[in-house]
Amino acid sequence: MSKRLLYTLSFLLLLLISITLAKLLESNKEASTKNTLPDRVMVAKKHSLSRYILVQDTVPIKNYFDYMDSLVTAYDSLTQYPLSEHILVNFNSWIIDTLANTDYYRMAARDSFVYDQREMIVLKPKDSLFIPDSLEAYSIIDAFGKTRIDINLPEYKLRIFKDSIATAIYSIRIGQNKHKYLKMGEKLTDLRTKTGNGHIIGFRKNPAFYNPTTGKQFFVTRRDDNKTTLMPQIPWIVTEISGLRNGQLIHPTTNPKSLGKASSNGCIGVKESDAWRIYYDCPIGTDIHIRYDLKIVNDLGAELLLKDIYKQDI
Numbered sequence: 001m002s003k004r005l006l007y008t009l010s011f012l013l014l015l016l017i018s019i020t021l022a023k024l025l026e027s028n029k030e031a032s033t034k035n036t037l038p039d040r041v042m043v044a045k046k047h048s049l050s051r052y053i054l055v056q057d058t059v060p061i062k063n064y065f066d067y068m069d070s071l072v073t074a075y076d077s078l079t080q081y082p083l084s085e086h087i088l089v090n091f092n093s094w095i096i097d098t099l100a101n102t103d104y105y106r107m108a109a110r111d112s113f114v115y116d117q118r119e120m121i122v123l124k125p126k127d128s129l130f131i132p133d134s135l136e137a138y139s140i141i142d143a144f145g146k147t148r149i150d151i152n153l154p155e156y157k158l159r160i161f162k163d164s165i166a167t168a169i170y171s172i173r174i175g176q177n178k179h180k181y182l183k184m185g186e187k188l189t190d191l192r193t194k195t196g197n198g199h200i201i202g203f204r205k206n207p208a209f210y211n212p213t214t215g216k217q218f219f220v221t222r223r224d225d226n227k228t229t230l231m232p233q234i235p236w237i238v239t240e241i242s243g244l245r246n247g248q249l250i251h252p253t254t255n256p257k258s259l260g261k262a263s264s265n266g267c268i269g270v271k272e273s274d275a276w277r278i279y280y281d282c283p284i285g286t287d288i289h290i291r292y293d294l295k296i297v298n299d300l301g302a303e304l305l306l307k308d309i310y311k312q313d314i
Helices: 003-036 039-045 061-078 085-091 094-100 104-109 134-145 272-281
Strands: 052-054 121-123 128-130 147-152 157-162 165-171 179-182 187-190 196-204 220-222 228-230 236-241 250-252 262-264 268-270 287-291 295-297 303-305
Touching: 061 085, 061 121, 085 094, 085 134, 085 272, 094 121, 094 272, 104 272, 134 147, 157 272, 165 272, 236 287, 250 272, 262 268, 268 272
Parallel strands: 147 287, 250 268
Antiparallel strands: 052 128, 147 157, 157 165, 179 187, 196 236, 196 287, 220 228, 236 250, 295 303
């Protein structure tokens, strides 16, 4: 065998060894990279584990709750905890922001008139949702267990507490200081919002709207800008206070100019955007405390005496 042929064969052998080593190193590098990816990303690539949900269709508000219910039904058997709409949406919290931004007045501030908010899009094709693992889910469940609602009527404020920390404060409207005959109850009714302790017992996700004075159903509302729209589909929160289920709800008002006033028929009204956030912060079972405290301490530590709107003793 000539020296030239020997050198050629040796060169080819070395080249083959180099290529083989390079492929082994690249393979090890890819494996190492996969192991350092967040668990959520790794599972998303494994369709059999189904932690990654790719939205296939456009989902407007009018179909939103049915769609979320279908996801909970489909994926609950794959989790080691009781999957719920509240857990799923809190883990994908951008959905709450999207819903809050469907507020009529937020849209109006962007020079956009919306006649039917139920047609507004919440989820679009190729949007991604993730299902939390057990540790992530029980962290959300634990936070729910520490959540409570505190309402001080003469202050016109609803606060959400987690343990002893107020995580959100919302302006509200409350019941009027008078008695009025309501056709729906067929009796003279005290419209003042009642104080007491209780909890959330349910939600009306697609509420029907009735004038309590006349008992007649209605479908449209006149906004603060004097424009008429259809009523929005935003959940109403059903409460039980002091053992009574007297229809004292927490729900959005289509007229936020009425906030900070005693202007309702007994329910607690909030802005549309706030109603979405309260709904997802406070699942069924959340404790509620409704009080009438005229003496309060403001953020600066100063004592304030509020107006006695219901003419009660201090």
